[in-house]
Amino acid sequence: xxxxxxxxxxxxxxxxxxxxxxxxxxxxxxxxxxxxxxxxxxxxxxxxxxxxxxxxxxxxxxxxxxxxxxxxxxxxxxxxxxxxxxxxxxxxxxxxxxxxxxxxxxxxxxxxxxxxxxxxxxxxxxxxxxxxxxxxxxxxxxxxxxxxxxxxxxxxxxxxxxxxxxxxxxxxxxxxxxxxxxxxxxxxxxxxxxxxxxxxxxxxxxxxxxxxxxxxxxxxxxxxxxxxxxxxxxxxxxxxxxxxxxxxxxxxxxxxxxxxxxxxxxxxxxxxxxxxxxxxxxxxxxxxxxxxxxxxxxxxxxxxxxxxxxxxxxxxxxxxxxxxxxxxxxxxxxxxxxxxxxxxxxxxxxxxxxxxxxxxxxxxxxxxxxxxxxxxxxxxxxxxxxxxxxxxxxxxxxxxxxxxxxxxxxxxxxxxxxxxxxxxxxxxxxxxxxxxxxxxxxxxxxxxxxxxxxxxxxxxxxxxxxxxxxxxxxxxxxxxxxxxxxxxxxxxxxxxxxxxxxxxxxxxxxxxxxxxxxxxxxxxxxxxxxxxxxxxxxxxxxxxxxxxxxxxxxxxxxxxxxxxxxxxxxxxxxxxxxxxxxxxxxxxxxxxxxxxxxxxxxxxxxxxxxxxxxxxxxxxxxxxxxxxxxxxxxxxxxxxxxxxxxxxxxxxxxxxxxxxxxxxxxxxxxxxxxxxxxxxxxxxxxxxxxxxxxxxxxxxxxxxxxxxxxxxxxxxxxxxxxxxxxxxxxxxxxxxxxxxxxxxxxxxxxxxxxxxxxxxxxxxxxxxxxxxxxxxxxxxxxxxxxxxxxxxxxxxxxxxxxxxxxx
DNA sequence: ATAGGGTTAG
Numbered sequence: 001x002x003x004x005x006x007x008x009x010x011x012x013x014x015x016x017x018x019x020x021x022x023x024x025x026x027x028x029x030x031x032x033x034x035x036x037x038x039x040x041x042x043x044x045x046x047x048x049x050x051x052x053x054x055x056x057x058x059x060x061x062x063x064x065x066x067x068x069x070x071x072x073x074x075x076x077x078x079x080x081x082x083x084x085x086x087x088x089x090x091x092x093x094x095x096x097x098x099x100x101x102x103x104x105x106x107x108x109x110x111x112x113x114x115x116x117x118x119x120x121x122x123x124x125x126x127x128x129x130x131x132x133x134x135x136x137x138x139x140x141x142x143x144x145x146x147x148x149x150x151x152x153x154x155x156x157x158x159x160x161x162x163x164x165x166x167x168x169x170x171x172x173x174x175x176x177x178x179x180x181x182x183x184x185x186x187x188x189x190x191x192x193x194x195x196x197x198x199x200x201x202x203x204x205x206x207x208x209x210x211x212x213x214x215x216x217x218x219x220x221x222x223x224x225x226x227x228x229x230x231x232x233x234x235x236x237x238x239x240x241x242x243x244x245x246x247x248x249x250x251x252x253x254x255x256x257x258x259x260x261x262x263x264x265x266x267x268x269x270x271x272x273x274x275x276x277x278x279x280x281x282x283x284x285x286x287x288x289x290x291x292x293x294x295x296x297x298x299x300x301x302x303x304x305x306x307x308x309x310x311x312x313x314x315x316x317x318x319x320x321x322x323x324x325x326x327x328x329x330x331x332x333x334x335x336x337x338x339x340x341x342x343x344x345x346x347x348x349x350x351x352x353x354x355x356x357x358x359x360x361x362x363x364x365x366x367x368x369x370x371x372x373x374x375x376x377x378x379x380x381x382x383x384x385x386x387x388x389x390x391x392x393x394x395x396x397x398x399x400x401x402x403x404x405x406x407x408x409x410x411x412x413x414x415x416x417x418x419x420x421x422x423x424x425x426x427x428x429x430x431x432x433x434x435x436x437x438x439x440x441x442x443x444x445x446x447x448x449x450x451x452x453x454x455x456x457x458x459x460x461x462x463x464x465x466x467x468x469x470x471x472x473x474x475x476x477x478x479x480x481x482x483x484x485x486x487x488x489x490x491x492x493x494x495x496x497x498x499x500x501x502x503x504x505x506x507x508x509x510x511x512x513x514x515x516x517x518x519x520x521x522x523x524x525x526x527x528x529x530x531x532x533x534x535x536x537x538x539x540x541x542x543x544x545x546x547x548x549x550x551x552x553x554x555x556x557x558x559x560x561x562x563x564x565x566x567x568x569x570x571x572x573x574x575x576x577x578x579x580x581x582x583x584x585x586x587x588x589x590x591x592x593x594x595x596x597x598x599x600x601x602x603x604x605x606x607x608x609x610x611x612x613x614x615x616x617x618x619x620x621x622x623x624x625x626x627x628x629x630x631x632x633x634x635x636x637x638x639x640x641x642x643x644x645x646x647x648x649x650x651x652x653x654x655x656x657x658x659x660x661x662x663x664x665x666x667x668x669x670x671x672x673x674x675x676x677x678x679x680x681x682x683x684x685x686x687x688x689x690x691x692x693x694x695x696x697x698x699x700x701x702x703x704x705x706x707x708x709x710x711x712x713x714x715x716x717x718x719x720x721x722x723x724x725x726x727x728x729x730x731x732x733x734x735x736x737x738x739x740x741x742x743x744x745x746x747x748x749x750x751x752x753x754x755x756x757x758x759x760x761x762x763x764x765x766x767x768x769x770x771x772x773x774x775x776x777x778x779x780x781x782x783x784x785x786x787x788x789x790x791x792x793x794x795x796x797x798x799x800x801x802x803x804x805x806x807x
Numbered sequence: 808a809t810a811g812g813g814t815t816a817g
Contacts (some may be wrong), residue, residue: 041809076809103810138811173812204813236814243815274815305816337816344817371817 004035011038020051023058031062033070040073049081067094072101084108097128103135106143115143138174145178153178154187173201180209200234208240216244220253235266242275246282254279255288274302281310299330305338312341317349334361336372343375352383368395374402381410386419404431409440417444421453435466442475446482449761449788452682454479474502481510484759484786484793501532509541514793515802517549524558536568543577547584548792550806555581576606583613584806588622604634611640615647623647639764676740676762678748687743700746707746711776741770741787749781757784765789775799 003026010019019039023031036059043052056074059066066074071094078087091105102125109118122140125132132140137160144152153175160171172195179188192198192206203226210219223241226233233241238261245254258276266272273296280289293299293307304327311320324342327334334342339358346355359376362368368376373396380389393399393407404427411420424441427433438461445454458476466472473496480489493499493507504527511520524542527534534542539562546555559578562568575598582591591610595602607629614623627644634640641664648656677686687694694700741762748758766774766789778785779799787794795802 044809072809080809100809107810135811142812170812175812177813199812201813206813208813234813239814271815276815278816300815302816309816335816340817375817 004032007031007035008038011042014042016042016046016048016051020054023055033064036064036070037073040070040077044073044077044080047081049078049083052077052081066090072096072098075101076104079104079108084112097130099130099133099136102130103133103139106136106139110139110143110146113146115146118143119147134168134171137171141171141174141178145181148182153182153184157187169195169197169199169202173199173205176202176205177209180205180213183213185209185213185215198229198231200231200237203229203231204234204236204240207237207244211240211244211247216247219244220248220250233260235269235272238266239271239275242272242279246275246279249283251280251283251285254283268297270296270298270300270303274300274306277303277310278306281306281313284314286310286314299332301327301332301335301338304332305335305341308338308345309341312345312348315348317345317351320345321349321351321354333365336366336369340371340375343372343379347375347379347382350383352380352385355379355383368392370396370398370400370403374400374406377403377406377410381406381414384414386410386414386416399431401431401434401437404433405436405440408437408444412440412443412447415447417447417450420444421448421450433460435461435464435469435472438466439469439471439475442472442479446479448677448684449483449759450679450684451480451483451485451759452679454483456682470496470498470500470503474500474506477503477510478506481506481513482788484514484788486510486514486516486793499527499530499532501527501535501538504532505534505538505541508538508545512541512545512548512792514795515548515804515806517545517551517554520545520549521551521554534566534568536562536571536574539568539570540573540577543574543581547577547581548803548806550581550585550804552581552585552587572600572603572606575600575602576609579606580609580612583610584616586613586617588613588617588619592622592625602629604630604637604640607633608640608643611643611647615643615650618647618651620647620651620653674740674762674764674767676744676760678744678758678760680748680751685744685747687740687747689740690738691740691743694743694747696747696750699750700743703746703750704742707773707777707780710780711773714776739767739770741766741789742773745774745777745785745787748785749777749783754783757786759786759788761788763790765791766794771801775801 003022007019007022010016010022016039019042023039036055039055040052043049043055056077059070059074064070071090075087075091075094078084078090087108088105091101096102102121106118106121109115109121119140122132122136122143125136137156141153141156144156156178157175160175172191176188176191179185179191188206188209192202195202203222206222207219207226210216210222219240223233223237223244226237238257242254242257245251245257254276261267261272261276273292277289277292277296280286280292289307289310293303296303304323308320308323308327311317311323320342324334324338324345327338339362343355343358346352346358355376358379362372362376373392377389377392380386380392389407389410393403396403404423408420408423408427411417411423420441421444424433424437424444427437438457442454442457445451445457454476457479461467461472461476467476473492477489477492477496480486480492489507489510493503496503504523508520508523508527511517511523520542524534524538527538539558542558543555546552546558555578559570559574562570562574575595579591579595582588582594588610591613595606595610598606607626611623611626611630614620614626623644627640630637630640641660645657645660648654648660673688675686675688677684679685685694691697692701741760744760744762745758748760752758766787771794774785774787774794774796776799777783778796785794785796787796792803
């Protein structure tokens with residue numbers, strides 16, 4: 001038998017080894033070109049680059065010119081075996097006019113994402129006058145779509161029709177998909193309407209096109225049309241329709257599709273099961289999601305990730321982390337989706353330890369991308385670790401709006417408002433803020449009481465039409481409340497068309513902080529009658545409101561209704577509110593008994609609330625009891641030692657003050673000096689007690705002296721009731737109280753136009769002497785003074801304070 | 808005598 005025929009026979013039965021062995025064993029052969037072709041063909045089929053290369057070198061050493069069909073075969077072999085570079089080298093070498101080969105090269109580039117190279121080849125092909133066919137266009141459409149160039153899609157569309165291949169199903173289908181990817185929904189639909197012969201892929205392209213363009217409803221509509229047209233749904237159809245169900249919560253349809261899929265044996269397909277699992281999870285049916293997960297024969301990283309995400313969605317963060325650990329034990333490698341999910345779980349459950357572990361895993365195994373960096377930042381921020389968050393932020397080469405929002409929101413929430421505002425300013429030069437940015441930065445204005453800055457941002461919000469976003473309007477509301485402008489908050493609140501639980505809670509808390517207990521209660525009732533159920537946070541707000549206005553009976557009613565009416569178990573903060581309320585109103589022993597009977601362990605702030613009440617009502621004995629518990633629980637908190645020292649001082653128990661000072665002396669007390677600030681013309685002026693470094697220090701001092709004399713003349717006795725213990729060294733301040741809030745108010749009187757409200761913010765609670773003086777100042781200078789201390793607001797007007805002594 | 812259109816997770 002002829003050698004050619006022998007090799008051909010080996011190739012025909014797929015015996016590549018024998019074919020190649022025989023070829024190698026031949027001396028300078030006189031094989032026919034077809035023989036080389038058939039053996040190259042088999043190499044391509046087997047993807048055996050090694051054999052292909054051998055054959056190639058034999059061809060070259062036999063001095064055969066590589067051209068025509070043999071050249072094409074060689075290119076095909078190299079491309080198929082994954083050596084695109086060598087394939088391209090030969091492709092460029094041979095003069096070729098075979099459309100097939102051009103298509104092949106274009107496809108390969110498209111496959112690896114080099115869409116531009118693919119289009120480049122297409123243009124070259126056109127220049128050479130080689131006409132494309134349906135394959136050419138389906139490929140080129142995919143490239144245009146991937147680059148998102150809608151104009152190109154239309155151009156190609158016209159071109160395709162001129163050549164007369166447009167009616168070809170494959171081309172039409174790829175055009176439909178391309179239009180969807182470039183946002184040309186209407187063009188896609190028109191094309192589909194005009195398409196005479198719609199196959200299952202035409203329908204699938206429409207369904208998935210709609211779903212991916214955010215109109216799942218339309219996708220389902222097309223699916224129904226498809227059923228009516230009696231086109232049989234395949235796996236891809238089901239996957240797209242399940243995604244649509246997941247997007248818009250169509251659980252019952254999803255279930256029906258589950259049944260259909262099982263009947264069609266798609267439940268063996270991993271893609272079907274994964275999509276199904278995600279559908280159940282997004283529709284809130286965790287039990288069925290778990291069932292699908294359990295029954296899956298094989299699980300990919302996608303399956304695990306979807307299940308983890310399902311737990312995260314349901315707030316079961318510990319379960320999510322548990323499942324992640326289990327996945328690791330099964331040696332399934334997480335990808336960036338898994339990691340963002342698990343980081344989110346760590347963020348929401350404040351698991352800094354696990355979060356850091358995940359960060360280390362990423363560092364070691366894969367490196368960061370933008371979503372991962374954003375998720376990491378969020379995790380660190382939510383765990384209160386802003387240094388780490390900023391480190392991640394600073395290492396992101398190209399930050400997106402989410403990166404900025406995350407870092408700004410992180411600083412805002414972690415009480416670093418100046419950092420938040422600084423980054424917000426920086427963001428405006430480097431990126432474009434969106435509505436979420438507003439909701440992230442506004443709390444920073446709130447915590448600084450930066451009303452002017454807050455107003456500026458409000459302007460920005462109005463100019464950009466962000467006001468209808470509920471997050472934004474709630475953040476604005478909160479900002480105005482915290483900046484002391486309750487009237488503006490009220491106006492804004494009334495204008496919110498759809499008030500949610502947060503809007504109501506912010507308003508209730510606002511009324512409470514400003515001393516309008518009855519308004520807070522009315523608002524709470526209004527909220528209930530509008531059909532919104534309070535949660536534990538709204539109860540904290542209403543209880544605080546009661547305590548700031550001394551409404552004992554109402555407070556008890558709300559506290560008791562929590563469990564009875566709403567089945568909400570009171571937490572530490574609710575107990576603390578009640579202790580605060582009882583203690584402030586002088587029911588000290590009742591407060592003490594209340595703490596003793598608590599079903600959960602009281603913390604420092606519970607006892608601290610009692611201690612506070614003891615100061616107001618001068619009960620040294622109970623104060624000592626409460627203080628001992630506080631010191632046990634929070635030995636490092638300076639404020640409580642100062643508080644007890646003041647209680648002793650007010651009772652003139654100087655020996656005890658001395659002893660307390662000695663006790664602290666051994667520990668070494670962290671200083672937290674009182675400071676107050678006031679915003680004038682957008683600039684913050686910060687004052688620290690006894691600090692004379694302010695440029696206007698002399699003017700302020702002489703104004704205060706004048707006021708002090710006037711106060712005396714009008715019968716205000718120099719106030720020795722309030723013992724003044726200096727927080728930094730626990731020494732009695734013998735001289736006149738030089739507290740920061742007085743300085744700031746005086747500065748406001750000197751620098752703000754008459755009639756303008758003076759808004760001062762203090763980091764600690766207001767001092768008694770300052771409180772008295774502020775009353776006087778409001779009367780004698782005919783100014784409204786709004787003072788925010790660490791606890792609440794004091795509105796001074798005509799010698800009266802809104803707190804009516806509850807502070 | 809070789810390639811093609813539609814498909815899951817944040």
